[in-house]
Amino acid sequence: MTQTPLHGHFSLTAWPLEALLEAPLERLGLSESLVHPILHALADFLDISILVLAVVAVISYIQTFIPYERMRERLSRLSGWRGVLPALGLGMLSPFCSCSIIPIMMGFLASGVPLPCCLVFLSSASALNLTALSAVFAGFPLPFALWYVGCALGVSLIASQLAGSFGAASLVHMDRLQVEHSHHHHEQKPMSRLRTALCSAGNVYRNVWLFMLAGVVCSSLLTAFASEETIRALLVGQPLALPLAALAGGVLHSDVFSILPIAQMLVGYSLPVGLCFLLATMLFSIAEWALLAQAFRPRLIARYCACLLLGALLCGLLAALCVGF
Helix, strand or coil: CCCCCHHHCCCCCHHHHHHHHHHHHHHCCCCHHHHHHHHHHHHHHHHHHHHHHHHHHHHHHHHCCCCHHHHHHHHCCCCCHHHHHHHHHHHHCCCCCCCCHHHHHHHHHHCCCCHHHHHHHHHHHHHCCHHHHHHHHHHCCHHHHHHHHHHHHHHHHHHHHHHHCCCHHHHECHHHCCCCCCCCCCCCCHHHHHHHHHHHHHHHHHHHHHHHHHHHHHHHHHHHHCCHHHHHHHHCCCCCHHHHHHHHHHHCCCCHHHHHHHHHHHHHHCHHHHHHHHHHHHHCCCCHHHHHCCCECHHHHHHHHHHHHHHHHHHHHHHHHHHCC
């Protein structure tokens, strides 16, 4: 077998798994057409598991040093682009933990932070947090990672400004906002910070491992049993491929680790389609509607989501013009 997991990317586990398991699986009577996807899926799963645990632990440790409450107070005193850019940066530093980003944003709104700044914070926290960026740069080629960062920045800034302007502030349920939201207090001792980081990594992995496994199995089966010509015919050069990728990504309620194998497969065949899918998945999901309904009226939710999905689609079209399908 010459194909390595993660679709051509460096793999820590591909060679050891092939050396240990290929012959035993074949002795069990499994054909090569079955052995290959099994080893492929297992290596993908182990590689992404290592990535999840390492990245989340490191990022969570760094985040114990960030004074979120102090930064929120400063944001409430800023407006216009003076507030948008710090909100973008704070979103990128947002915590990857069980604490939802949307309640944090609601606390910002209740504290007087302008709506466009809150939407920029929400968008960047979803698509550009340190954990997501680390996974993108580790799991994709550098050109694609740079495409993703540039497009996610543009969509976060522009879509949030469009959705949060033109009387959008009147569409906020100010009476329902969560007035107080505090981040977990971290002790200053290094061992306490380390325990917090390891617990965060364990909690994240426990929540995503099953979705990761499903994703790598689907990706491996598709690449093993669907011919390359069939996949290319569906993805490459098809005018409907980009809008379908945006819609599919928007429907999913997922994170970068759960969809990593599927996104890697898409990028391997078409960078624009993979970019559009990944942006849509990271920026928006239908599952967010119920949470956003606590703070926003339906018209504002629809405006915000439409701006994000349209932004993801336009980024895919831009990539198609620049690099082709």
